[in-house]
Amino acid sequence: MIDLIQEIYGTIQRNKLRTVLTGFSVAWGIFMLIVLLGAGNGLINAFEGQTRDMKMNSMKIYPGYTSKPYNGLNEGRSISLDDTDRELTATAFSKNIITTGATISKGSVYLNFEKENVSISLDGVFPSYPELEAIKIKKGRFINERDMKERRKVIVLHEKTAKQLFPKSQPLGKYLNAQGVSYQVVGIYTDQNSFSPSALIPFTTLQVVYNKGDSIDNITFTTRGLTSEAENELFEKDYRQVMGSKKMFAADDDGAIWIWNRFTQYLQQQAANQTLHIAIWVIGIFTLLSGIVGVSNIMLITVRERTHEFGIRKALGAKPSSILWLIISESVVITTFFGYIGMVAGIAVTEYMNKVAGTQTMDAGLFSVTVFENPTVDIHIAIQATLTLIIAGTLAGLFPARKAVRIRPIEALRAD
Known part of the structure; x- marks a missing residue:
């Protein structure tokens, strides 16, 4: 296990810029998802707050x-x-x-x-x-x-x-x-x-x-x-x-x-809120996908650059599962570390929005309307989104890893 950690650390150290750029795309994806969800919740909560005390019947x-x-x-x-x-x-x-x-x-x-x-x-x-x-x-x-x-x-x-x-x-x-x-x-x-x-x-x-x-x-x-x-x-x-x-x-x-x-107005408002919620999730998921694609690309590049190394490992008796585990572990480490950073940053921004504009109203003398209220995200949703990103990142690293495992030692040793 220690050897695996040292090897992953060494690989990351040799490719700092590439790892940081890939990690940034992962962190940015989860960050944007949480911020979008928080802003959407702020609008939805404001809409619901306007009718909170109304007699819906x-x-x-x-x-x-x-x-x-x-x-x-x-x-x-x-x-x-x-x-x-x-x-x-x-x-x-x-x-x-x-x-x-x-x-x-x-x-x-x-x-x-x-x-x-x-x-x-x-x-x-x-x-x-x-x-x-x-x-x-x-x-x-x-x-x-x-x-x-x-x-x-x-x-x-x-x-x-x-x-x-x-x-x-x-x-x-x-x-x-x-x-x-x-x-x-x-x-x-x-x-x-x-x-x-x-x-x-x-x-x-x-x-x-x-x-x-x-x-x-x-x-x-x-x-x-x-x-x-x-x-x-x-x-x-x-x-x-x-x-x-x-x-x-x-x-x-x-x-x-x-x-x-x-009552029917309330049902229409709920439908509009649901549409807004779905739209935010769709945008957020596509943003996450950009991070997942980044992880997949970096793993493909890693496999191509280390083809010769994998051939030597297999020639010396390394099991395919050990190579598979090495690549997947690297993908999990990058995704987890930067995903956690993105989650923390996203939660921090939503809490800041809540503090600054958590009860934002338009007030012009006798006119007052709440337009933004409690723009925060449930911690469980943030954690679930991060775990989803980690799982997706793992799958993104799986395909390049399978490609590395299938390389024949003789072909790998001939690679430049």
Whole structure:
């Protein structure tokens, strides 16, 4: 064993540059694979983080315009929603619907507190809103049934809005002025990714204060028993048919109402994540192959340069297995050593990425989206990838080794 180690060491010493270049291709292959996997995981984790707190079993219904004629009515008609549509949704589909809610909005309202002000959209919502949307109450409370019944002028602010209006004081209990209407701050909410966050007030309050009547902007509800894409598509078809009968549009008119199904969106996102993951592995594997090809080439060159030596060994009685073992061992040593270096370097880079940009977000005032999160690779995957490279490197050295074993001593001794 010691003789074998000394011989491999001597061979490497005599061919330092060639060994280093081959080793670099091996290390680079495993390094790039781990870094690509880490970066891909960062993107995938960010995508999943955006929907982590969302109710995946929920749908949101928006009104639209008819794209087909119906019972003598022309296409292009505007469809509106009202509270009776929300009630119909709850009663007609009670088997599949758990909770319903609705939203109406008043845009571009100026909120003022002392010298601070902000232009924001007011959303009138139901008490079930936190059950339907990905929000959390950070301080205070949310809108309750009594607020709805009494049409109270209470308001729940997003944490970023609260910081803008109350930079030096505690907002809870304070009164805001909304273009002549006074609202008391009862709660502060937060969400994971804020895109133009709204201020939330009771649904009934917004109806009365801003003269919205019975109209609503959208209907939201959570579902049960819809566990596959096919079941969700069937539910959407039935829902369009029921709403079409009431609102006078064709059941197959997708433009009349727009259904945002978060479950099917989640399935599509998972498919996209899987595609990204596969693409990263394909790129990484081809990068690994370049290192394996490098090992195979160096072994072929080694066999050609040492043909005369192998002939002398065989003439002196060396067994073919000893020559085979010598070449394969050299391949394993190069692949293992440089593969380990590449693995360690790759893990170090992913940990550095995690430290520097592990929770990377795009933040522009009231707009905040997480775009990169926890770009690391599981240590077991890194080890498995390195072991795969070592096995592949061994196989890459096997073919040149078999060629060396098959050389006849007389032919080998004649070689230059």
